Amino acid sequence: MKDLLPVIDYISRYVDLTDDEKNHLAGFLKITKVKKRQFIVQPGFVCQHKSYVVKGAFRGYLVDQEGKEHTLSFAIEDWWISDYSSLIYQEPATLFVEALEDSVLIQIAYEDEQRFLAEIPKLEKFERIITQRSLAFQQKRLLSNFTKTAEERYDEFMTKYSAIAKRVPQYALASYLGFSTEYLSKIRNGKTSKS
Amino acid sequence: MKDLLPVIDYISRYVDLTDDEKNHLAGFLKITKVKKRQFIVQPGFVCQHKSYVVKGAFRGYLVDQEGKEHTLSFAIEDWWISDYSSLIYQEPATLFVEALEDSVLIQIAYEDEQRFLAEIPKLEKFERIITQRSLAFQQKRLLSNFTKTAEERYDEFMTKYSAIAKRVPQYALASYLGFSTEYLSKIRNGKTSKS
DNA sequence: CTTATTTCCTAAACCAGTTCATTTTTATTT
C-alpha cells in the first residue's frame, strides 16, 4: 500500500477522498517495473492501462509509413502516459510507449477504472479535470506548432521542460517538436542563418 | 424550454437524466443569436460560456504577432465551441471565436456549469467523456500534421468533413490545416508538382 | 578494456510550402 501512495496523493490534489475510498482505490493499483527500451504499449494491441510514472522516463510515439518516428508525449516522475485513443476507445494502439530508462510505474487497468468511476463518483471529477487540462495543453501545442519556428519551439521547450530535455535523447526531442534531428543539431550549434 | 431540447438531447446521448434533472439543467441554458462576423469570444476577455451551435457556423482562431490567423476549431450544428483554455482556467482568451454565418447558440455560463456539476454528478461523467474524445481528436490532428503532407491533410479533411468544408471560407480552411491560402489554391487547382 | 551499437554532428543539394505582388471572381452594401 505504501508504494501506491504517489497515485493516491496525486488524485488527492484534485478531489478529497475518505480513507475508505483511498483503500478501495488502492486495491486496483498495480506496481510494474520495466527496463530501458521495453515497450508498455505497442501498435496493434489494445492499451490496457493508464500508467503513472513513479520513477523513470517514457516516450509515446508513432512510426509512420516511411518509418519516421513522431513523438506525441513524454513522461517522467509524477506524469501519466498511455496511448490515450487506444485506451478510451479500447481499440488497437497506434503508438509505441517505450521506457527511456529503467522505470517503475503504478498502473490502473481500463476495466478497473470503469468500475471505480461508477463506484466513486468523485473520481469522475478528477478524470474530468485532468483531461480538460491535457486538452488545453494539446491545443496550445498545436497552436505553437502553427505559429512558431522550429527554433522558437526548441527554446520554449528548453526553458519550460529542461528536466525532460536533459533526460531524453535528442532524436526524441526533435520528433516531439516536429522537425528532423539534423535540424535540431543545427539549432543547438547555432548554424541556423539568423542568430 | 422546447428551444433548449437540442442540448438536453445531446447530453442524454452520454448519460441518462431524469425529467427533474433535465428541467433543472434547462434553467441554466440561454439562447443567443449572433450575426455573421460577430465575435462571441475575443482576446483579452475571459471566455464566459460554452456554446452549442443550434444553427450556423463558427470558427475559433488565433492571430499571431505577424498578424497571421491560425484556426484551432470549427463548429457547425450540433457542435460545441469556446476558447477552451480561457474557459476552464477563467483567464483572458487568446482566441477569437467568430460567427461565419448568422447563427443561433445555446450557451452555458461557466459559473452555472460549476454549480450544476456539483449538483448533478452524472454530468461530470458527460463532461469527462466528451473531453476525453476531444483530447483523442486533438492528438490525432497533431500527429496528422506531423506525418502527412499539406495535400494529404486537405484530402483527408475534404472526405471526413465535407459538410464543414462547404461552409467555411477557403482561407479559414487553409489556416486550420496549417498552410497558406495560396497553397490551398494550388492544391485545389492541381498546380502542386506531383499529381 | 575492446567491440559493437546507439547517438550526435556536419555539410551540400534539394523541396514543400511561403511570400509578394497583381488580377479575377464572388459577396455585400447602398
Place this chain on the structure above:
DNA sequence: AAATAAAAATGAACTGGTTTAGGAAATAAG
C-alpha cells in the same frame, strides 16, 4: 444595378527545414 469590399487564383522568387551520406562521440555490452 452600381459600388465596394471580401475572397480566391496565379505565378515567380524565395526560404525554413529535409534529405542524403558520411564521420565522430558517447554508451552499452561482452
